[in-house]
Amino acid sequence: MINITNLEKYYRTEEVETVALNKLSITVKEGEFVAIMGPSGCGKSTLLNILGLLDDPDNGSYLFNGTEVAKYNERKRADLRKRNIGFVFQSFNLIDELTVFENVELPLIYTGIKGPERKKRVEDVLDKMQIMHRRNHFPQQLSGGQQQRVAVARAVVNNPKLILADEPTGNLDSSNGNEVMQLLTDLNEQGTTIIMVTHSEHDAKYSHRIIRMLDGQTVTENILV
Amino acid sequence: MFTNYFKTAWRNLWKNRTFSLINIFGLSIGVAAFLMIINYLRFEYSYDDAHLKKDRIFRVPMMLKENGGKEQTFAFTYPAVAPSMIRDFPEVEEAARFRRVGGIVTYGDQKIVEAGSLFYADASMFNIFSFRFAKGNSASVFKELNDAVITEETAKKYFGIADPIGKALHYNGEDYIVKGVLENVPANSHIRFNILLNYEKYIQLTEGSANTSWGWSDFYTYVLLRPDADANALKAKLPAFAERYMGDDMKKGNYENSFFLQPLKDIHTRSRYDYEMAGNGDLGYLRYLGIAALFILFIAWINYVNLSTAHSLDRSKEVGIRKVAGAGKFQLIRQFLTESLLLNIIAIAIGILIFRFTLSPFSNLVEKDIIYLNITDWRFWLFMIILFLLGSLLAAFYPAFVLSSFQPIYSIKNAKGSPGLAGGKNVFRKSLVVLQFTAAIVLIAGAIGFYEQLHYMQTRDLGVNIDQTLVLQQSGRQDSSIVPAFTSFINEMEANPAIQSVTASTSVPGSEVGGSSNYSLRNSSVDRRCRNLGIDNKFIDAYGLTIVAGRNITNDKPAVDTNVVLNILVNETAVKVFGFAEPASIVGQEIDGSGFHCKVIGVVKDYHQESLQYSFDPIVFYPEEERNFGNISLKLNTNDLPLLMDFIKNKWTTIFPASPYRFFFLNERFDAQYKNDKLFATVLWLFTIIALVIACLGLFGLSLFTISKRSKEISIRKVLGASLVQITSLITKDYLKLVIIASFLALPLAFILVNNWLEDYAFHVSIGIWFFFLPVIIIMVISLFTVLYQSLKAALANPVKNLRTE
Secondary structure, eight states: OEEEEEEEEEEEOSSOEEEEEEEEEEEEOTTOEEEEEOSTTSSHHHHHHHHTTSSOOSEEEEEETTEEOTTOOHHHHHHHHHHHEEEEETTOOOOTTSOHHHHHHHHHHHHTOOHHHHHHHHHHHHHHTTOGGGTTSOGGGSOHHHHHHHHHHHHHTTOOSEEEEESTTTTSOHHHHHHHHHHHHHHHHTTOEEEEEOSOHHHHTTSSEEEEEETTEEEEEEEOO | OHHHHHHHHHHHHHHTHHHHHHHHHHHHHHHHHHHHHHHHHHHHHTTTTTOTTGGGEEEOOEEEEETTSOEEEESOBOTTHHHHHHHHOTTEEEEEEEEEEOSEEEETTEEEEOTTOEEEEOTTHHHHSOOOEEESOTTTSSSSTTEEEEEHHHHHHHHTTSOOTTOEEEETTEEEEEEEEEOOOOTTOSOOOSEEEEHHHHHHHTTTHHHHOSSOOOEEEEEEEOTTOOHHHHHHHHHHHHHHHHHHHHHHHTEEEEEOOEEHHHHHHHOOOBTOOSOOOOHHHHHHHHHHHHHHHHHHHHHHHHHHHHHHGGGHHHHHHHHHTTOOHHHHHHHHHHHHHHHHHHHHHHHHHHHHHHHHHHHHHTTOOHHHHSOOOHHHHHHHHHHHHHHHHHHHHHHHHHHHTSOHHHHHHHSSOSTTTSSTTOHHHHHHHHHHHHHHHHHHHHHHHHHHHHHHHHHSOOSSOOTTEEEEEOOSOOSGGGHHHHHHHHHHHHHOTTEEEEEEESOOTTSOOSEEEEEEETTOOOOEEEEEEEEOTTHHHHTTOOEEEEOOOOSOOOTTOTTSOEEEEEEHHHHHHTTOSSHHHHTTOEEEETTEEEEEEEEEOOOOSSOTTSOOOOEEEEEOOGGGOOEEEEEEOOSOHHHHHHHHHHHHHHHOTTSOOOEEEHHHHHHHTTHHHHHHHHHHHHHHHHHHHHHHHHHHHHHHHHHHHTHHHHHHHHHTTOOHHHHHHHHHHHHHHHHHHHHHHHHHHHHHHHHHHHTTSSSOOOOOHHHHHHHHHHHHHHHHHHHHHHHHHHHHSOHHHHHHHO
C-alpha cells in the first residue's frame, strides 16, 4: 500500500539545516498495523506527516497504492487525503465550536455526502465507539478518553484505507489508553491499515511490526506477529 | 454545508465575544455614520429635483467687469434679458423673472413683514417649475394685474382656516387678490417664497422699466429650453447676445458684461454668485463630508480586516483540522466568507437601526426637517445594502484567504499558522493600520483647520465696532411724511442717557451693502462699480470707523437734488479701484454716479462689512435723507437692558404705529453669517470623533490581541527583570511608529485639502506649525491611551500565571 524510497526531508532556518528524514525507505502492506518508535526528534512525526500528505518530502519517492504522490499539489493531496486517510492525534484536535456529532460529520461534509446518509453514518460510527449518548456535547465537556474516541470516530467515518495515529494515547490514562488501542486493533482487524507513532512499548505491542528510527533513518524492524 | 458554516460562524462569534463586539460595534457605527452623511448629501444634491423639467431649466446669471477691476458675478440679471432671449433664441421655450421686494403685507389687523419671501414673478414660472397647486391652477392665476398666489402655510398665517381664494392682501398701497394656493415650497427648493405677485403689475408700477431695462439688475431670470435644444450651443450665442443689446453701452462705459446659462441642478450646491437667494449649500463642505464618510467606512472595514486577520491565528488549529478532515481551500474560503458576512449583516442591521434612531437628533443638528432626511426610496436602501455587502465581501476576502492558506501541519502542531502569514511581522496588517491613522489624521487636521478659520473669523478685528449695538429696522412705507416721526424718534433716543449714540443708515455691517452703482471720475468714461451706503453724519463715529484722509460728513446735503454736488466718502478699496495710490490723492476728486455729481471729501479705512469669507468691496458713503434710512443703530450702555428695551419698543410703537417693531443685536447678526460654517464645524467634529472612536476600537482590539499573544514573552521579560516602563514601551512603541509613518502620509494630503478649502475665504488663517503637530499629537495621545491600558495590564500581570498556562 505504501512504498517510500530514499525519502529526505530537511528543515532549514537561516543558518542551520536539520535533516529530519535521511534517505528513509519503508514499505507498509495493506491491512498491516505498524508502530513507529524512536526518541524525540528522530523524525517519526515528520514521516507520519508525509505519509498523511500533510507535508511534502524534499527528495525521494512515495508510492501510495502504486501511484507516485510525492510531488502532488495541495489540491490533489487534499483530495487523496479525504478519500483514503484518517488521522488520530495525541491532542485529539477536535473543533471546540462543534459538537461531537458535528465534529465526526465534518469529513463527510467535505466529501460531499448528502445529509441523511451523513446522519446515518455518523450515528453508526458513534454507536460503534460507544459515544452516541454524548453526540450533542461539545469537546470540552468530555473526558480525554471520550475525546479521543470521538477523534477516532471522525478518523474512520469515511472508511479510510489508512489510519495514521500520532501518539493516540499520549494524553490519556492507561485505562482510556487501552480502550483506544483496542478500538484501533478492532479497526485493523476489519481491514484498515494503521500506522501509529508512539513512545509506549505497551501500545506498540498491539501492532504487527515495530519500526525503530534514529536520526531520520530506520535502525531496526521487529516483526511481532 | 452552509448550516455547518453558519453554526460554526455563530459559535465563533459567541465564543470571541469581545472581538465580535468590537468588530460589530465599530462596523455598525461606521455604517450609521456613513448613512447619515450620505443621506445628508443626498438631500443637498436633491435640491430642485422636484421640478419635472429640471434638466431643461437654466438660470441666467451675469458677470460684470469694469476696466481694470475685478470680475463681479451676480445671481440675477436685467429684466430685459428674459423677453429678449425668448425673442432671439428659438431654443428658449419659456422664461420667467423673479423680483424680490420687501415690506409689510397687511390683512385686516395683521401686519406681517414678508422679508425675502415676497416676489413679483412671471406667470410663465408655473409652466417652467413644478410647484403644485393646492387651490386654483396655473391657468386661473395671474390673469388680472393684481393677482397673488400664496403657499398653504402663508394662507394659514393670514387667513387661518378660512378659504383664502378671493381674499385681498394689502401691499404697498395696492390690494392683491389671492387666486391660487400652492403647496408649501419643498425644503429642497432653492427658490423659497411665501407670496407671488403678478409680474405684469410690477411692469406697470415701474412704468415698463421692469421689462425693458438693461441697467437695473435685480431680476432672477430662469429659462426653459426646448427638449431638443443644445444648451452649449445656446451658451455660445450669449456673448453675441450681450454685444447686440449692450455693446454700445459697454464700449462707452468701458466695461464687460456677459451672461451665463446655469443648470438648475447646479444652483444649490455649486453657485457662489453675489446676491444668491439665501440658503445655498457649499460644495466644498459637502465634498469634505463625503470624504469623511468614506474615511469612516474605510476605517471601520480596516478594523474588521485587521481584527479578523489577527484573530485568524487563534483559528489556525481549526483550519488545520478541517483540512485534515478533507476541506479544500475554496471550501474554507467559502466558510470564512459566510462567517464574515454573518458578522457584517449583523453590523449593517445594527448600523441601520442606529441611523434610524439618531436621525431625529441629527436632523435637528443640521436644521433640516426630518421628513426630508427620512429615506423611503427603496432604491437608495437597495444600493446601500449592496454597497455594504460588497464592501463586506471585499473586507472579508483577505482574512478568509489568510486563514485558508494555513498549512495544516503548522496549524495543528504549532497553532501559529503558517510562518509569515499572520505572524507579528505582518506588513499588510501594519499597512492597514497606517492607512487608518492616515485617514484619522487627515480628518483631525481638517477639523482643526476649520475650527481655526472659524475662530479667526469670529475674533478678528473687523475694523468696525458692532458691540452693544441694537439695530431697529424700518419697514413702513417711506415717503416724506415719515420725516417728522423719524426726527422725533431720533431725538427721544438721543435724550436717553443709556443710549450712547444713535445713527441711521441704509445698510448696517453684517450683510452686503444693498445697492451698487457705476461711478466714473470726472472727464473719464471708465465706470467703476461701487456699493452705495447712505449714512447720516453720526454713522462713522458711532461705528468707530476711521477717516484716513480728508474729513467726515458733517452737515453736507443729502442725495436729493441731482443738480447739487453730493459730498461723499469712499473706503480704501474704492481708492484703489479708482486707481489712486494714496487715500489723500482721491480727496477733492469729482466723481459721477447714480445720477449725481459727487465730490470725495474723505476716505474711510477699510472695515469688514461682511463675513471674512468676502473681500473688501469698494463702498461710496453718501449723506442720505431721513426717509430712506432702513436702519437705526443704537449703541447701548446700560445695566438694565430689559428696561431700556421696553423704553425703545414703547417709543417705536407710538411713533411708528404702521411699522412693526423689528430689531436685532448687531453682533448676533454678524455672527449669524457664520451659521453655516459653525454648523459644518459641528458636523465635521462629530464625524471626526466618530471616526476616531472607530479607529480606537480597532486599535484596542488589535492591541488586546497582540498582548494576549505576547503574554508569555512579556512574562519571561518580566522574570528576567524588565521594568514596567520597558514592558509598556515594548508594546506601545510599535504603534507609535505606525502613527509617525501615517503622519508623513497624512499631513501633505491634509495640507493640500485644507489649503484648497481656505482659498475660498478672502481672509483666512495661514496654516501654521500647529497644523502639523496638533493632529499628530492628538492621535498619538489617543492611541497611546488605547494601547496603554492593555500594555499596563499585561505588564502588571503575574508572570508565573502566564508561564504556567503556556
